[in-house]
Amino acid sequence: MEAEPYPSEFRDDVVRVARSREPGVTIEQIAKDFGVHTMTLQKWLQRAAVDDGTKPGQSRAESGENRELRKRVRLLEQENEVLRRAAAYLSQANLPKRFYPLVTELAASGIPVTAMCRVLKLSRQPYYRWLANPITTSEIVEAYRANALFDAHKDDPEFGHRLLADEARDAGEAMADRTAWRITSGNQWWSVFGKKRGKSGKKPGAAVHDDLCTVTDENGRVRHEFTASGPNELWLTDITEHKTAEGKLYLCAIKDVFGNKIVGYSIDSRMKSSLAVRALKNAVQMRGEVAGCVIHSDRGSQFRRRKFLRALACHRLVGSMGRVASCGDNAAMESFFALLQKNVLDRRSWTPREQLRIAIVTWIERTYHRRRRQAALGRLTPVEFEVIMNTTVALAA
Numbered sequence: 373m374e375a376e377p378y379p380s381e382f383r384d385d386v387v388r389v390a391r392s393r394e395p396g397v398t399i400e401q402i403a404k405d406f407g408v409h410t411m412t413l414q415k416w417l418q419r420a421a422v423d424d425g426t427k428p429g430q431s432r433a434e435s436g437e438n439r440e441l442r443k444r445v446r447l448l449e450q451e452n453e454v455l456r457r458a459a460a461y462l463s464q465a466n467l468p469k470r471f472y473p474l475v476t477e478l479a480a481s482g483i484p485v486t487a488m489c490r491v492l493k494l495s496r497q498p499y500y501r502w503l504a505n506p507i508t509t510s511e512i513v514e515a516y517r518a519n520a521l522f523d524a525h526k527d528d529p530e531f532g533h534r535l536l537a538d539e540a541r542d543a544g545e546a547m548a549d550r551t552a553w554r555i556t557s558g559n560q561w562w563s564v565f566g567k568k569r570g571k572s573g574k575k576p577g578a579a580v581h582d583d584l585c586t587v588t589d590e591n592g593r594v595r596h597e598f599t600a601s602g603p604n605e606l607w608l609t610d611i612t613e614h615k616t617a618e619g620k621l622y623l624c625a626i627k628d629v630f631g632n633k634i635v636g637y638s639i640d641s642r643m644k645s646s647l648a649v650r651a652l653k654n655a656v657q658m659r660g661e662v663a664g665c666v667i668h669s670d671r672g673s674q675f676r677r678r679k680f681l682r683a684l685a686c687h688r689l690v691g692s693m694g695r696v697a698s699c700g701d702n703a704a705m706e707s708f709f710a711l712l713q714k715n716v717l718d719r720r721s722w723t724p725r726e727q728l729r730i731a732i733v734t735w736i737e738r739t740y741h742r743r744r745r746q747a748a749l750g751r752l753t754p755v756e757f758e759v760i761m762n763t764t765v766a767l768a769a
Contacts (some may be wrong), residue, residue: 610670
């Protein structure tokens, strides 16, 4: 089944705007403001009516439930097969280290490694290391000790290394307290009560990427330069928060430096790493092939989390990260947020989050993208600039 050309969050926002449109505003005008075809918007509205139950048909939720049920049945079948084969191995009095060959054998038959490791309570990272380079008996013992300590830490995050060692010994993995300390400290499995915080309660996180947007001038001064010779070469991203009577609303936006267009965004009531991941996935879905594009951010925790780093690697994007609490390191993104603040947020007070969300996406798509001309783009809008530049490149080719 071919993937939708637009992210689901974008489709839902367009439907919200169309449903809340003022008298006299047509569907055709809404479709034009958001750059979609009128028939496409009408199809989205019909689908939304089915999902709401106002029209007959199978909703997306019901369709998703059916897919989840089929997926669950498939996973249960795989887990049963893993347990059956593991029982056969154990009945032959094989040592625990024989689980790794079992995982390899079952993987060859099509069962995902993730499912097997979950059922057998193994860590995937030691298994993949063993698969790449067959390890010694002592390393296998170390891996099982780490598994036992990790399970104990997951069950009781407040335990220190001595208590974790006790739990691991009860689980059949004998080790000294010093060994437990070495394994837990190496993996940073700290007790939630064991680490003292600084005076401010927070410590800036270390950068997980080099800063790829710095240049050194002839006087030896280092400054940031956000320029690109084509689309999908350099993206900027950041998160901003806005107050409503219901609470805060957070916007993570991604901006293409080449045409100053917001290529992806996500809006939520909570500022979590999933907010940044959704914005990134939405941008990739809207832009297509983006491998090699540099995406620059600050050192916010949302951009340093493993979920976001995995999303970058999945789409072959290159991370770049500025300094702590320095808006100048991401000035181009801050200027967009300043425009949003002046043109939308400061105009009035906002009561429901839904109302502010509609106002934000409408201003981005209708005003910023298609009506607000920018001097840096030759007095063109971001949409006009990209259309002209893409046409020029196509003709030159």
